[in-house]
Amino acid sequence: MTQERCIPSHVAIIMDGNGRWAKKQNQLRAFGHRAGLKAVRKIVSYAATIGIKVLTLYAFSSENWKRSSNEVSSLLSLFIYALNRETKSLHKNNIRLNIIGDISRFNEQLQTMIVNAEALTKNNSGLVLNIAANYGGRWDILQSARNIAIQVKHGELMIDDITEERLGLEMSMGDFPDVDLVIRTGGEYRISNFLLWQIAYAELYFTDTLWPDFDQVLFDQAISDFNTRDRRFGGILVEEQSC
DSSP states (O other), X not given: OOOOOOOOSEEEEEOOOHHHHHHHTTOOHXXXXXXXXXXXXXXXXXXXXXXXXXXXXXXXXXXXXXXXXXXXXXXXXXXXXXXXHHHHHHHHTTOEEEEESOGGGSOHHHHXXXXXXXXXXXXXXXXXXXXXEEEOHHHHHHHHHHHXXXXXXXXXXXXXXXXXXXXXXXXXXXXXXXXXXXXXOSSOOOOOSOSTTTTTTOXXXXXXXXXXXXXXXXXXXXXXXXXXXXXXXXXXXXXXXXX
């Protein structure tokens, strides 16, 4: 009997390679980012179809501000375009949009659009789509520690109440399950300050495919590879495992 395939509950993707993809086409990097958005649409739709509960995409890291002003401007303009164009479609398809990261650095227009998009989709019960924008894993841990410190200072929390679980609840996505599978496209083999807390026991999958070329077939390959892994979570492998 063929064993039923296990679909990871929470998948996170580092979408790398837009710039190199554009270079291969003799185009500017902005062209690659626009092509990357098309790949996002396909992968989000497919994730919802196959039953993934949470999909987290690394769209703009806190380190991306170091890129040229033209590229940063292009990325932010594309973000605004995507929110304008995609939010109603996400809502129609029962997908909940959640932006994680420090949005205070964005202009007022973009901040307002983020708040409105989240509000429109907040009651949707299908796939949760987290977009990491101006996000860094170290920033996330720091914010959690600061929130805990404020609660202790105000007498709302005792020192002995600080546990891994309590600290985790203060993180971005604290009310979501930890990541099961991390996929990085583009041929690099590093995490790049992405979800450092939430991927503690995630399976890692790297592919040389540049993000604009990543499709449903390659996504399936990553999930098939995930199904070959023995997930011990720091313990001893048992005969029966769940996702």
